[in-house]
Amino acid sequence: MIEIKNLKKVYSGEEKDVEALKGIDLKVEHGEIFGLIGPSGAGKSSFIRCLNLLEEPTAGQIIVDGQDLTALNTKELREARKELGMIFQNFNLLNSRTVADNVAFPLEIADANKEEINDKVSELLELVGLADKADSYPSQLSGGQQQRVGIARALANDPKVLLCDEATSSLDPETTHSILDLLRDINEKLGITIVLITHEMEVIKEICTKVAVLEAGKVVEVGDVIDIFTKPEKNVTKKFVQRIINANVPEELLSRVTVENPEHGRLIKICFVGDSASEPLVSDLVHNFQIDANILYGNIDKIQGIPFGTLIIELTGDLDQIESAIDCLHESDNVRIEVITDEESVSIHY
Numbered sequence: 001m002i003e004i005k006n007l008k009k010v011y012s013g014e015e016k017d018v019e020a021l022k023g024i025d026l027k028v029e030h031g032e033i034f035g036l037i038g039p040s041g042a043g044k045s046s047f048i049r050c051l052n053l054l055e056e057p058t059a060g061q062i063i064v065d066g067q068d069l070t071a072l073n074t075k076e077l078r079e080a081r082k083e084l085g086m087i088f089q090n091f092n093l094l095n096s097r098t099v100a101d102n103v104a105f106p107l108e109i110a111d112a113n114k115e116e117i118n119d120k121v122s123e124l125l126e127l128v129g130l131a132d133k134a135d136s137y138p139s140q141l142s143g144g145q146q147q148r149v150g151i152a153r154a155l156a157n158d159p160k161v162l163l164c165d166e167a168t169s170s171l172d173p174e175t176t177h178s179i180l181d182l183l184r185d186i187n188e189k190l191g192i193t194i195v196l197i198t199h200e201m202e203v204i205k206e207i208c209t210k211v212a213v214l215e216a217g218k219v220v221e222v223g224d225v226i227d228i229f230t231k232p233e234k235n236v237t238k239k240f241v242q243r244i245i246n247a248n249v250p251e252e253l254l255s256r257v258t259v260e261n262p263e264h265g266r267l268i269k270i271c272f273v274g275d276s277a278s279e280p281l282v283s284d285l286v287h288n289f290q291i292d293a294n295i296l297y298g299n300i301d302k303i304q305g306i307p308f309g310t311l312i313i314e315l316t317g318d319l320d321q322i323e324s325a326i327d328c329l330h331e332s333d334n335v336r337i338e339v340i341t342d343e344e345s346v347s348i349h350y
């Protein structure tokens with residue numbers, strides 16, 4: 001549905017040029033919720049703004065449903081942009097207009113008649129749960145409500161794609177949750193493809209089906225969210241994943257857990273996905289290898305409805321038996337295991 005080919009963006013500066021995007025190749029399929037995550041300065045904003053040519057790419061192609069946006073003239077581009085709604089971190093509402101008039105704005109520009117506009121505005125305000133706020137002004141609304149207006153406005157021209165530029169970054173966690181729920185609903189009910197950029201892995205975990213990781217203007221990792229969470233390969237990805245997992249590990253435990261006596265045992269971290277999350281893994285280890293397993297930390301979460309767990313276990317007993325137990329875990333397809341060998345890696349490194 002969207003194909004991004006060799007996308008480059010260079011900002012010319014007086015002293016030196018900044019190469020913000022260094023040749024991005026990505027494909028977003030119809031109906032996906034595709035997330036692009038990356039640290040500050042990685043090029044996320046440049047990327048999303050290049051997607052609808054708010055920012056002109058220095059090189060490359062943006063192909064939406066077979067149409068190369070970079071090859072269009074101004075008039076054609078204006079038309080093509082209707083297929084790409086966009087919402088922003090700071091909502092970008094017109095403060096002198098009511099909620100209804102904000103949503104009506106793109107329809108007025110598209111020369112829709114009054115009746116069409118009224119019907120569409122009512123339908124969209126209903127969809128985003130703001131039917132009772134039609135006559136309010138943005139300043140009378142909470143951040144979450146303002147973003148709902150932004151979403152309704154972005155949907156006014158029935159776009160095929162919704163671009164979200166850090167859409168929840170200025171919202172508190174609870175409001176973030178409700179906006180993400182709304183985006184998921186829109187994706188499911190209206191079949192709209194969503195492309196979002198964020199620096200929060202929580203957002204990726206909550207709604208995305210696919211994720212690309214951007215670092216210094218390049219995509220360094222891309223895949224299904226569940227795979228990226230369970231098998232992150234690049235350091236930048238590991239850091240993002242770790243941030244979420246570590247968020248749940250009590251500080252006290254993280255500082256206490258050390259591998260004090262390697263000759264007496266091993267500290268291991270196990271990640272498990274899907275059905276393996278419900279297997280009696282630890283009791284099998286203890287039973288089959290006659291070793292002791294002391295669970296220091298455990299957590300089960302869900303990504304895309306699939307259980308995803310993490311355990312930190314101290315194995316003690318006969319070292320040969322422990323090594324055999326670890327080998328056995330290594331052979332399992334659905335379990336990812338790591339032996340924690342020093343204090344530094346205890347902060348749950350992958």
Ligand SMILES: Nc1ncnc2c1ncn2[C@@H]1O[C@H](COP(=O)(O)OP(=O)(O)OP(=O)(O)O)[C@@H](O)[C@H]1O
Nearest residue numbers: 011018020038039040041042043044045046047199
């Ligand atoms: N208009 C501009 N002129 C010059 N340089 C720019 C411009 N916009 C962005 N840059 C530079 O391009 C690089 C990528 O910036 P961009 O804003 O796309 O990253 P980001 O991942 O969105 O960062 P953040 O999360 O901090 O918003 C940075 O080095 C930034 O300083």
